[in-house]
Amino acid sequence: MAIRMDEKVETLELELQQVREENNTLRFMLEVMSIKCTKLESHLQDIKKEEHRGIISSNHQIESIPNIDSSKRARLEFPTAQKPLQVFVRTQPNDESLIIKDGYQWRKYGQKVTKDNASPRAYFRCSMAPSCPAKKKVQKCIHDRSILVATYDGEHSHGVPNESFKPSSSTPKGSSISNKLPTRLSDKEAISTRICENVMQQFGVERHIKIEEYASSLIKDPDFTAALAEAVARTITDQEHKRQGLDLNLNLSEE
DNA sequence: CGTTTTTGACCCGCGC
DNA sequence: GCGCGGGTCAAAAACG
Secondary structure: OHHHHHHHHHHHHHHHHHHHHHHHHHHHHHHHHHHHHHHHHHHHHHHHHHHHHHHHHHOOOHHHOOHHHHHHHHHHHOOOOOOOEEEEEEOOOOOOOOOOOOOOOEEEEEEEOOOOOOOOEEEEEEOOOOOOOOEEEEEEOOOOOOEEEEEEEOOOOOOOOOOOOOOOOOOOOOHHHHOOOOEEOOHHHHHHHHHHHHHHHHHOHHHHHHHHHHHHHHHHOHHHHHHHHHHHHHHHHHHHHHHHHHHHHHHHHHO
């Protein structure tokens, strides 16, 4: 009996070790990705600043620039301002339907294949009230086809329907139900996905290869290497602290 | 038979 | 002015 328990503990420990390793790998990947994104964003900002400076220095009649142009430039400076609400929802990768259950009743009025994404974009209008101006666009994420990106446009002219609907992050028990209700991404997942989306939007897909080239060139960058080394060290230290804390908890619970 | 979805056509803004 | 791409319309088909 005691031997069987030992075996069970050993198996569980092995599983735990595997999960820890996987978690480490994913954490590392996320860290690297966010460092790359930060680098890319700051690089992009530098490029924009240089472009802006170039415009000012080359244009001696800056005062004569019409208001429209200045507003356009202002929009370029703050691309994230007044952006419609974007929601990222995880679904089954093989689920081809672009339906997100958010409590509202939507009526599909169009579908388009866009240039930057192989999967089609679906257009929905709120059908809960005849005069409701709320709309949403749903499209699969370019990088992860199991993620749906819903862009909400306009406010509902009626109250929040279906009180029973709760966008809970807890997965329902039973696999047959789990694919019916999509799970919302955690904040961290949503942020990293959003950063990638933003970078992709800013650079454009046709320049995707150039981004890859730039990302690979980052490895040669001493600043990037230092930041990466720091991130790796921090990850390992964090992991070690957590493990010590877990071990301590286990010891305490055993006593 | 009413409602919803599909899908090609059309419109409009933007860049060249 | 033209072409391109995103958004919307509307007729036909599908569905309950």
